[in-house]
Amino acid sequence: MSRDSARRRTVQVFESVISVVFGIAAALLAVALIGDSPIVVAKVLFKSAFGSREDFGWTLYYTTPLIFSGLSVMMALRAGLFNIGGEGQLLWGAMGAVIVGLKLPELSPVLGSTACILGALVLGGIWGFIPGYLRAKRGSHEVILTIMLNFIAAGLTSYLTLDWFKSTENQNPETASIPAQYMLTRFTTFGDTPLNVAFILAILAVVGAWIFLWKTKAGYSIRAVGENPVAARQHGIRSDHAQIIAMTLAGALAAMAGVNEVLGSAGKFRMGFSADLGFLGIAVALLGRKRPTGVLLAAFLFGALQKGTTDLDVETEKVTRDFSQVLQALIILSVSCSWIWNSWLKKWIGGAEWKRS
Amino acid sequence: MSVLDTSFVVEFRSVCKSFGSVRASDQLSFQVRKGSIHGIVGENGAGKSTAMKLLYGLYRADSGEIRVNGQTAQFRSPLDAIAWHIGMVHQHFMLSHPHTVLENIILGVEPRNRFGFIDREAARKDIRELAKRYGLEVDLDAQVESLPVGVQQRIEILKALYRRAEILILDEPTAVLTPPEVDFLFENLRRLKDEGKTILLITHKLREVMKYTDRITVFRAGRVSGELDTANTSASEIASMMVGRAIESKFERKTVTQTKPVLEVSDWSLSLDGTKKLEKLNFKVNSGEIVGIAGVEGNGQNELVQSLLQLFWRQTVQSSGKIRFEGREIQSLRTRDILDLAISCIPQDRHREAVLLSQDCYENFMLGQIDSFTKNGFIESPRLHQTVAERMEANDVRPRAPELHLRHFSGGNQQKLVIARELEKKPKFLIAGQPTRGVDIGAIEKIHEKLIAARNDGMAILLVSSELDEVLALSDRILVFYEGRIAGEFSRETANERVLGEYMGGAK
Numbered sequence: 001m002s003r004d005s006a007r008r009r010t011v012q013v014f015e016s017v018i019s020v021v022f023g024i025a026a027a028l029l030a031v032a033l034i035g036d037s038p039i040v041v042a043k044v045l046f047k048s049a050f051g052s053r054e055d056f057g058w059t060l061y062y063t064t065p066l067i068f069s070g071l072s073v074m075m076a077l078r079a080g081l082f083n084i085g086g087e088g089q090l091l092w093g094a095m096g097a098v099i100v101g102l103k104l105p106e107l108s109p110v111l112g113s114t115a116c117i118l119g120a121l122v123l124g125g126i127w128g129f130i131p132g133y134l135r136a137k138r139g140s141h142e143v144i145l146t147i148m149l150n151f152i153a154a155g156l157t158s159y160l161t162l163d164w165f166k167s168t169e170n171q172n173p174e175t176a177s178i179p180a181q182y183m184l185t186r187f188t189t190f191g192d193t194p195l196n197v198a199f200i201l202a203i204l205a206v207v208g209a210w211i212f213l214w215k216t217k218a219g220y221s222i223r224a225v226g227e228n229p230v231a232a233r234q235h236g237i238r239s240d241h242a243q244i245i246a247m248t249l250a251g252a253l254a255a256m257a258g259v260n261e262v263l264g265s266a267g268k269f270r271m272g273f274s275a276d277l278g279f280l281g282i283a284v285a286l287l288g289r290k291r292p293t294g295v296l297l298a299a300f301l302f303g304a305l306q307k308g309t310t311d312l313d314v315e316t317e318k319v320t321r322d323f324s325q326v327l328q329a330l331i332i333l334s335v336s337c338s339w340i341w342n343s344w345l346k347k348w349i350g351g352a353e354w355k356r357s
Numbered sequence: 358m359s360v361l362d363t364s365f366v367v368e369f370r371s372v373c374k375s376f377g378s379v380r381a382s383d384q385l386s387f388q389v390r391k392g393s394i395h396g397i398v399g400e401n402g403a404g405k406s407t408a409m410k411l412l413y414g415l416y417r418a419d420s421g422e423i424r425v426n427g428q429t430a431q432f433r434s435p436l437d438a439i440a441w442h443i444g445m446v447h448q449h450f451m452l453s454h455p456h457t458v459l460e461n462i463i464l465g466v467e468p469r470n471r472f473g474f475i476d477r478e479a480a481r482k483d484i485r486e487l488a489k490r491y492g493l494e495v496d497l498d499a500q501v502e503s504l505p506v507g508v509q510q511r512i513e514i515l516k517a518l519y520r521r522a523e524i525l526i527l528d529e530p531t532a533v534l535t536p537p538e539v540d541f542l543f544e545n546l547r548r549l550k551d552e553g554k555t556i557l558l559i560t561h562k563l564r565e566v567m568k569y570t571d572r573i574t575v576f577r578a579g580r581v582s583g584e585l586d587t588a589n590t591s592a593s594e595i596a597s598m599m600v601g602r603a604i605e606s607k608f609e610r611k612t613v614t615q616t617k618p619v620l621e622v623s624d625w626s627l628s629l630d631g632t633k634k635l636e637k638l639n640f641k642v643n644s645g646e647i648v649g650i651a652g653v654e655g656n657g658q659n660e661l662v663q664s665l666l667q668l669f670w671r672q673t674v675q676s677s678g679k680i681r682f683e684g685r686e687i688q689s690l691r692t693r694d695i696l697d698l699a700i701s702c703i704p705q706d707r708h709r710e711a712v713l714l715s716q717d718c719y720e721n722f723m724l725g726q727i728d729s730f731t732k733n734g735f736i737e738s739p740r741l742h743q744t745v746a747e748r749m750e751a752n753d754v755r756p757r758a759p760e761l762h763l764r765h766f767s768g769g770n771q772q773k774l775v776i777a778r779e780l781e782k783k784p785k786f787l788i789a790g791q792p793t794r795g796v797d798i799g800a801i802e803k804i805h806e807k808l809i810a811a812r813n814d815g816m817a818i819l820l821v822s823s824e825l826d827e828v829l830a831l832s833d834r835i836l837v838f839y840e841g842r843i844a845g846e847f848s849r850e851t852a853n854e855r856v857l858g859e860y861m862g863g864a865k
Contacts, residue, residue: 008762139671215738217731224724227713234668234702234710235725236693 011345012289015338018345019287020301023331030326036318044315045308055307057190060199063303064264065090065257067202069281070288070295071209072128072253076142077290078213079246080226085131085146086254086278088153089124093255095157096123097262098269101178102165112182116263120255127153128251129244136240142247150278161269173271184263196264198256203296205253210292212249222246254278283332302328365427366391366524366555367412372421374407381407383579385421389524389572394546394556396566396587399576400599400769400797405559408576409526412557413445414438425524444517445526450509454502458495459484462516487518492548507538514545525549526557531565535653536825536858543569561798563592564826575599600799611813613645619786619817620665625678625688627660627841629669634660635841637678642786647808647818649832651825651857657841658821659705662788665819666702667692682786696725701779705790705821707768711775718759719745722778748777753803769800776807787811790821805831825854839863 028038049059069086076083100119107115131145158173165175184197213219224232225242233239257277262269284302288294309324367389374382381404389395399405410416412423414432423430425441432438438445452461463480470476481497488494493511501509510530517525527546531539546556546569560566566573567587575583575598583598620642627635635657642648650658663669665680667690680688687695696702704710712721719738722745723730730741745759752773754766763771772792779787789808793801808831812818822828828835835852837845837860845860 215736217727217734217736220720220723220727220736223716223720224713227715228709231704231710231712231724233670233692234666234704236691236696237725238693 011342014345015342016287016289016294016298016335018341019335019338020331022341023334024327026330026334027323027327030330031319031323034318036316041312041316041319041323044311045305048311048315049304049308052191053189054191054193057187057193057195058310059300059304059307060190061193061195061260061264061303062306063300064195064199064202065260065277066280066284066299066302067206067296068253068256068260069277070284070299071205071281071292072250072257072278073281073285074288074290074292074295075209075213075222075246075253076128076250077285078226079222079243080229081132081135081142081243081247081250083128083131083146083247083250083254084143084279084282085127085149085251086257086281087274087276088146088150088278089127089251089254090256090258090274090278091153091157092127092251093120093124093258094262094269094273095160095258096120096255097259098165098175098178099123099160101182101262102176105179107182109181112179113184113263116178116182117256117259120259120262121252124255124258125248125252128254129248132244132247132250135247136243157269158271161271165269167268174266175269177267178262180267182263183267186264194265196260198260198264201256202260205256206292206296209253213292218242218245254281257281280328283328283335287331287335364391365389366425367557368424368427369408369412370422370424372408372411372423373419374411374416375419380579382411382418385579385581387574387581387584389555389557389574391555392550392553393571394550394558394569396570396573397557397559397576398561398563398566398573398595398599399582400561400799403576403599403797404579405576406528407579409445409528409557409559412438413443413526439520439522442521442523443526444520444522444524446510446513446517446528446530448528448530448532450506450513452501452509452512455500457498457500458504458512459497461501461512462497462519464516466520484515484519487515491518491552492545493518505538506533507535507541510534510542511545514549522554524555524557526559528559529561530558531560531562533654533823535862536854537862539565563595566595567592577601596798600797609813610809613813613815615815616643616645618642619644619683620819621679621681623679623681625664625680626676627664628675629660629672631673631675633841635664638843640836640843640846642817642819644785644817645812645815646833647812647820647831649820649822649828649835650838651822651828651835652838652844652861654823656838658790658838660841661838662702662705662790662821664688665788666695666700696782699783699785700788701725701782701784701786702788703772703776703779703790703792705794707771707775707794712763712771714764715762717762718749718754718774721763721774722748722781724778726778726782744781748781749774752777752807767797768795769797772796772804773800776804780807780811784816786817786819788819788821791823792820793822793824793827825857828857829854837861 028042031038031041048055050056069090072086072089073083096119097116100116104115127149131142131149134140134145135142161173161175167174167176186194186196213223221237222242222245224237225239229239261273266273280302284295284298288298305327306324309321312319312321312323365388369385369387372382372385373380385408397405397409407416411418411432414435414437417433423432430441453464459477459481462484468476468479484497493515495508495511501512514525530542534542550556558570570587573585573587573595574581575595577599585595618641622638622640625635625638640648652658664676676688679686682698682700687698708714713724719741723741730737749757749759754770754773776792792808793804796804808818820828820831829852833849835847835857836843837857839860840863
């Protein structure tokens with residue numbers, strides 16, 4: 001009968017793959033409709049994402065924050081909660097790293113980076129803890145809470161940027177730079193790209209999330225509550241604790257996406273740096289089927305698409321880099337329709353979801 | 358041939374239906390005579406529901422032929438079934454609770470007046486006539502949610518008749534009824550039969566089949582394993598056709614000599630969100646004793662279990678009285694701490710309260726006892742895997758595939774795993790809520806044996822069950838719940854179905 005579970009897994013993998021292929025195909029069709037060549041666009045996309053060692057480095061750099069924000073959404077989903085607050089959490093993550101960096105400027109490089117990361121984790125974690133606590137203890141809906149907290153985070157971090165830590169060197173809406181020795185090491189193998197140690201941390205987070213969720217008591221409790229809170233409570237699991245822990249971890253994971261920006265590339269908090277990374281995490285987590293390895297692959301795909309579209313401005317006539325949003329939107333749309341091919345797949349692969357009547 | 362055929366109102370000819378690699382209906386052939394009450398019996402998973410869903414157009418057959426009134430019928434959806442004058446009363450009623458009885462009956466087939474609006478008066482007249490003719494009187498303007506389940510069922514039957522059903526399929530119609538309501542239902546069904554309607558009765562209760570049907574088709578493992586005239590058969594013959602071997606209940610009820618009270622409930626009253634749920638309950642459960650709670654569902658049984666385990670969630674709780682376990686008051690402890698005192702519970706609603714359907718057997722086995730399988734917060738997989746494999750073997754959980762998600766096991770096998778898990782916790786006091794609900798005969802027998810064996814070893818067991826047969830078979834003492842009170846207490850010797858039925862209905 002383990003053949004059945006293998007089949008089920010196969011159906012799931014195919015479902016995601018077909019969704020992606022279908023989404024990309026639909027986007028290329030749109031290209032043809034506006035009078036550009038889909039083949040050229042596809043070639044540019046591929047070449048720009050994987051064409052050279054440097055291109056690939058950029059792709060991995062774009063992938064890094066998506067892994068974190070995808071894991072963040074996944075962690076909350078495992079507890080049965082929808083974390084729309086990745087955006088606010090990663091803003092606080094970036095701000096946390098900057099505050100620590102500016103306030104403690106004279107640490108050794110390793111200690112300094114570590115302190116900045118801890119600052120990010122704490123502030124991001126708090127921004128996840130707040131909705132987690134209110135949800136668990138007061139029953140307020142986490143979707144509304146996290147959306148509201150995104151606005152509050154955007155407002156507060158702007159205030160801190162402009163009124164407390166404003167850069168004195170220029171007029172840009174950004175903070176002063178943190179000490180250069182705190183920056184995470186970049187990988188020179190990929191040429192001149194900002195790909196840095198945060199990518200390794202992201203891979204470690206994938207492994208860590210898997211161990212935590214499937215091999216520890218706390219992770220088990222979170223999954224049990226997420227799947228069936230009534231049964232969990234009936235067997236003495238505190239659903240409120242599980243929800244709070246999951247949301248706090250989700251906040252901390254999202255904060256790491258901010259770390260990638262501050263310690264990996266900018267060295268400061270630039271207002272509006274995120275470009276919806278927190279929201280893309282939702283798509284990544286869903287496309288990755290709430291599994292750590294799935295999140296890794298989905299983040300890589302979205303990272304490649306983001307990098308791939310950067311060259312569209314120069315290489316094609318009508319299609320611009322905003323095409324990446326069309327692609328992402330169509331893939332998300334096609335993922336949410338995956339039940340359509342799910343039923344065909346089940347017929348072909350057979351016997352997957354059958355239940356005795 | 359065709360002359361003969363018309364006497365069969367429904368005929369299955371070699372009908373097959375597969376789900377993936379599993380044959381749910383395998384070469385089904387049987388006939389139903391017009392104007393009869395025809396019993397469809399079989400264990401859970403034997404394929405009786407599948408067969409009826411094929412007939413009602415909810416599934417499409419892979420091959421074979423279904424004939425209605427001698428003509429080949431194609432069923433693509435329930436609309437086709439309704440066109441063939443087939444109606445179905447589902448086990449879980451399909452009623453819209455905030456609407457009135459009249460609105461529910463005409464839903465989807467509303468008569469229109471010449472302005473295109475719903476013609477309520479015409480509908481009212483038609484339904485009144487139907488109700489009178491078949492003895493199914495109901496208040497057409499009452500809101501459905503305010504009506505007892507017996508009446509709701511009558512509305513479902515009226516709904517089918519209003520859609521001109523000649524053939525009525527009833528899926529486990531007595532599961533939710535009290536004994537007097539059951540009698541009333543079958544009176545109605547007889548009347549329908551006398552008026553020429555054909556009734557297909559899906560059930561696993563042999564007593565009903567023997568008492569009320571004319572003919573029986575027995576299902577086993579997706580096939581028809583027997584067709585019988587009720588007059589010429591016996592319950593034990595049907596039972597052995599259902600399971601493929603002779604059934605004999607053989608459990609030894611030892612006299613347990615040294616008993617002491619394990620659970621004591623004194624003057625326990627409870628209100629939830631301002632509504633009175635339990636009133637001054639007083640009872641004890643001793644070691645080596647099964648105390649059965651009989652009663653129609655919704656008379657305080659759930660609230661009693663909630664009280665014992667402190668399972669209140671976002672409810673305003675007002676309570677008074679004491680609950681003691683081995684002399685210690687537990688009414689103000691947390692669920693986790695109560696369970697840690699060696700109290701276990703087989704929850705009443707398996708899917709909702711007992712299992713994680715999208716997780717495998719390992720994960721489900723850990724529920725509530727993860728501390729026995731973790732070291733420093735990490736799960737000890739090898740030990741867990743070994744224990745689960747052993748328990749699945751010992752309790753005959755089929756298939757022996759612990760990595761399979763629980764939703765792919767039949768109800769009986771899920772329940773065997775749940776019971777194995779709860780007994781693994783070595784409780785001194787066990788709450789067994791509907792332990793055999795949705796479980797097939799073979800498994801019922803094994804579960805009953807387990808419970809009796811646990812009792813013989815000195816466990817105190819509180820059995821909450823809406824199956825009177827089960828309460829009577831297992832309990833040393835029986836408490837009847839009615840509207841949150843203990844309406845009567847009986848010893849094993851003095852209890853019988855008739856007396857309990859009266860107390861359950863609130864007559865006494």
